[in-house]
Amino acid sequence: MINVTIDNKQIQVPEGTTILKAARMAGIHIPTLCYFELAGMKFENKPGGCRVCVVEVTKDFNGRPRRNLAPACATDCVEGMEVLTHSARVINARRTVVELILSDHPTDCLTCPKSGNCELQSLAQYLGIRDIPFKGEQSHYRQDMSPSIVRDMDKCVMCRRCENMCNNVQTVGALSAINRGFSAVVAPAFEQDLVDSPCVMCGQCVQVCPVGALSEVDDTRNVMAAINNPKKVVVVNTAPATRVALGEEFGMPAGTIVT
Ligand code: SF4
Ligand code: SF4
Ligand code: FES
Known part of the structure; x- marks a missing residue:
């Protein structure tokens, strides 16, 4: 485990943890755009391209501040690191990026x-x-x-x-x-x-x-027109994937069968 300080909050994280994940563990929100994770499927997209998640590293591995802002999603924590996620410099950079x-x-x-x-x-x-x-x-x-x-x-x-x-x-x-x-x-x-x-x-x-x-x-309009067409008999066919995916739109746990 390594010790890091994010927004003056001291936490311990496993080696290899990114600043973004460490911040999330500490309940600190860092906005993202390109980053995406499907934890259950071990799917992680982190090209580090958008720079929306930048943070200020005020103390790096060498004890000095890092000159450039760092993308939190693609930067690993190091022992003793200190990070600010919402300094004026960070917020201005995020605004400019967006x-x-x-x-x-x-x-x-x-x-x-x-x-x-x-x-x-x-x-x-x-x-x-x-x-x-x-x-x-x-x-x-x-x-x-x-x-x-x-x-x-x-x-x-x-x-x-x-x-x-x-x-x-x-x-x-x-x-x-x-x-x-x-x-x-x-x-x-x-x-x-x-x-x-x-x-x-x-x-x-x-x-x-x-x-x-x-x-x-x-195709919602076409379906509505077909339903309202007295000359048509409309048959509904539900695909298996839809049966288990639709519920998520209504706040049910993933995988709930709804039809
Ligand atoms: S690169 Fe991103 S924004 Fe562009 S089409 Fe693919 S998922 Fe959408
Ligand atoms: S819909 Fe086509 S392009 Fe999109 S993920 Fe599936 S196979 Fe790939
Ligand atoms: S979310 Fe895009 S670089 Fe981190």
């Missing part, structure tokens, strides 16, 4: 399928962002829609959760990051449409996407 992300992000929150359940929206709210001071180039990528998934890469924040999920959990390998700068995007090989790729439409990439870049095709 403002920069928003400067290259569509602002159609009202009609976005992820509105109300979007991690970027929640972050902007949490950090009290009321305007976007940076104006500049925006990335534009063609929309793509398979029978079940809509890809709107203009909203992608390059967290790479979908890529990690598709390749390492589902082991399908339909998605990977390509190109650089404003052209960077997570896409099927050779930028094929998803429907022409090895995608099996499991939907797990949609589940982990923190923003509206990946969403399910919404």
